Amino acid sequence: MKITVLSTDLKKYLGIVNRGIGVRPQLPILSGVLLKVTKEEVNLVSTDLEVSFWVKLPAKIDEEGEMVVPAKLFGELVASLPAGNVTLSAEKNTLTVSAKGINAEVVGQGVEDFPSIPRAKKPQITLKSGDFRQKMDRVCISAARDDTRPVLTGVLWELEENKTILAATDGYRLGVDKLNVGKTTIEKNTRFILPARSLQEISKVLAETGEDNFGIEFDKENQQVIFTIADMEVSSRLIAGEFPPYQQIMPNTYSTKAVFNREELLEAVKRANLFARDNANIVKMTIEGERLIVKAESSQLGSNSTEIETEIEGEGLTVAFNARYLLDYLGVNNAERVVWETEGELKPSVFKREDDDGWIQVVMPVRVQN
Numbered sequence: 001m002k003i004t005v006l007s008t009d010l011k012k013y014l015g016i017v018n019r020g021i022g023v024r025p026q027l028p029i030l031s032g033v034l035l036k037v038t039k040e041e042v043n044l045v046s047t048d049l050e051v052s053f054w055v056k057l058p059a060k061i062d063e064e065g066e067m068v069v070p071a072k073l074f075g076e077l078v079a080s081l082p083a084g085n086v087t088l089s090a091e092k093n094t095l096t097v098s099a100k101g102i103n104a105e106v107v108g109q110g111v112e113d114f115p116s117i118p119r120a121k122k123p124q125i126t127l128k129s130g131d132f133r134q135k136m137d138r139v140c141i142s143a144a145r146d147d148t149r150p151v152l153t154g155v156l157w158e159l160e161e162n163k164t165i166l167a168a169t170d171g172y173r174l175g176v177d178k179l180n181v182g183k184t185t186i187e188k189n190t191r192f193i194l195p196a197r198s199l200q201e202i203s204k205v206l207a208e209t210g211e212d213n214f215g216i217e218f219d220k221e222n223q224q225v226i227f228t229i230a231d232m233e234v235s236s237r238l239i240a241g242e243f244p245p246y247q248q249i250m251p252n253t254y255s256t257k258a259v260f261n262r263e264e265l266l267e268a269v270k271r272a273n274l275f276a277r278d279n280a281n282i283v284k285m286t287i288e289g290e291r292l293i294v295k296a297e298s299s300q301l302g303s304n305s306t307e308i309e310t311e312i313e314g315e316g317l318t319v320a321f322n323a324r325y326l327l328d329y330l331g332v333n334n335a336e337r338v339v340w341e342t343e344g345e346l347k348p349s350v351f352k353r354e355d356d357d358g359w360i361q362v363v364m365p366v367r368v369q370n
Contacts (some may be wrong), residue, residue, distance in 0.1 A: 001037050001065025001090040005057060007081045007099060013044055013055045014078055016208065016232065019201055020046030020053040021071045029113045032068035035088070035095070036111075037061060045117055046071065049237070051198045052117045056231035069095050069108040077104055120226045120233045123215025125184045129206040132214075135166055135179050136203045138359055141328040142175035143168040143196035151241035154193035159186055167246050168196060173325050174246055174362040186218065193243055194225060198236035202227050205234060250362060251348055254341035256314035259354060260292055262338045266330040268306035272296035273323040275304045282366055283326070285340075286318040296323070319345050320366040329361045 017033055025031045026049060034045035042057040067090050077097060078086075086099040095106045136155075144152035149171075158165040164179040206214065206229060215228040219235075226235040272283040276296035286293040292310040297303035319342060330338070335353035342349040351361040 001035070001067065002063040002087070003037055003042055003059040003061055003089075004085050004087050005042070005059040007078070007083055007086045009058055010078050010081075010086055013057050013232075014075055016205060017044040017046045017053045017055045018071050018075050019205070020048055020051055022048035027113070029068060029109065030115075031071060032108065032114075033071045033074060034066065034068050034111060034114050035090075036066040037064050039064060045114075047115055047117055049115065050195060051201055052235045054117055054119065054233040054235070063089075065090055066111050067093060067095060067108045068111055068114055069106055074106055077106065118219050118222050118224045118226060118235050120215070120217050120228045120235075123217050123228055124186050125181055125216040126213055127179070127181065127216065128213055129211055131180060133203045133206055135177050136199045137332045138177050139166045139168045139175040140196040140200055141168075141332060142170060142173045142361070144170035150239055151193060151243055153197070154195050154239040154243075155199055156191065156193050156243040156246075159184070159188060159190040161188055167243070169244060169246055172322070172364050173329075174249065174360075176246065176250070176360045176362075178358040191243070192218070192225070193239040193241065195236060195239060198234075202229075202234055202236075205229060205232070249348055250360065251341070251343060251350055253343060254314070254350070255343050256287060256317055256341070257312070258287055258292055258340045259311040259337055260308050260340070262330060262333055262335055264308045265292075265294065265338065266327070268294040268308060269323055269326045269330065271306060272304050273327065275301050276323050277301075280366070281323045282320050282368060283323045284318055284320050284368075287312055287316045289316070317342070317345055319349060320368045321349075321363060322366055325363050329363070 337354040
């Protein structure tokens with residue numbers, strides 16, 4: 001194997017493909033990047049068995065070949081190379097890296113144990129990158145972080161005509177949004193669950209590449225979804241299982257409604273959270289007359305209270321929340337004003353933008369002793 005490539009290109013694409021390397025790989029071979037050279041193209045491939053990256057590297061090809069190189073060492077070496085041409089050549093399982101008086105030999109391994117990665121055939125959906133990234137920011141915050149219940153670590157996709165419903169929940173909060181979809185060859189009412197982590201990785205790659213559109217293809221046979229972004233493919237396994245019937249916990253009525261400035265509430269919750277850290281992050285939101293009071297107190301640290309001008313409809317009440325759930329929601333929301341609707345102190349609360357673009361955040365209250 002022998003190729004010549006610009007160091008800037010090698011750094012860029014290696015940086016992307018290294019996202020597929022797990023922190024603690026399940027198999028030794030998964031700590032490496034597959035360097036695959038054919039007559040037509042050069043590819044960098046990585047996988048952690050959940051997310052896989054297949055990236056086309058622009059290069060001059062002199063000789064075909066393939067091998068697996070240690071991702072961490074190879075990435076750090078490439079990052080140190082000066083601008084200009086880099087020659088990569090391999091003999092047996094040793095990769096020689098040459099550039100402007102620099103010569104390094106990296107010991108790799110054969111490709112026999114490297115997993116087979118599904119390839120894209122024809123995209124079934126085309127999406128706009130900006131819309132996708134915004135929706136992923138909104139819903140992925142509600143997915144579970146731990147895999148005690150794997151289905152809750154994913155985002156449900158429900159394909160309808162011209163749109164897709166997205167939903168994620170960790171059992172304490174629920175995010176639901178809509179993603180506009182153009183022409184698609186996928187059957188209506190198709191449902192599947194994608195790992196939130198995979199979707200967040202896709203979002204980061206889209207931000208780095210600056211691509212306006214990308215394609216999605218579903219491989220039912222291998223239970224995979226493949227995202228095609230310019231000259232790269234990112235594939236992810238689908239999560240097996242039944243997503244909770246989230247519609248059942250979405251309130252459709254309210255007894256109290258408040259509309260307030262999002263930035264003011266965000267800052268109020270941040271301040272209150274300073275005093276809630278040793279009290280399970282609990283902050284209380286109280287509606288009294290025409291004002292909203294955000295408060296937290298601690299026997300060890302003290303207390304904090306902020307009043308916010310609010311448009312009120314309905315009864316006064318006090319609801320306790322986990323501050324982190326409020327901060328996550330307010331942090332990805334760019335609306336000027338936010339609506340809060342609730343049926344009572346122990347009922348699920350609904351938060352949404354005043355312009356109501358279809359994004360709904362449901363947050364369960366915390367039961368506290370008076």
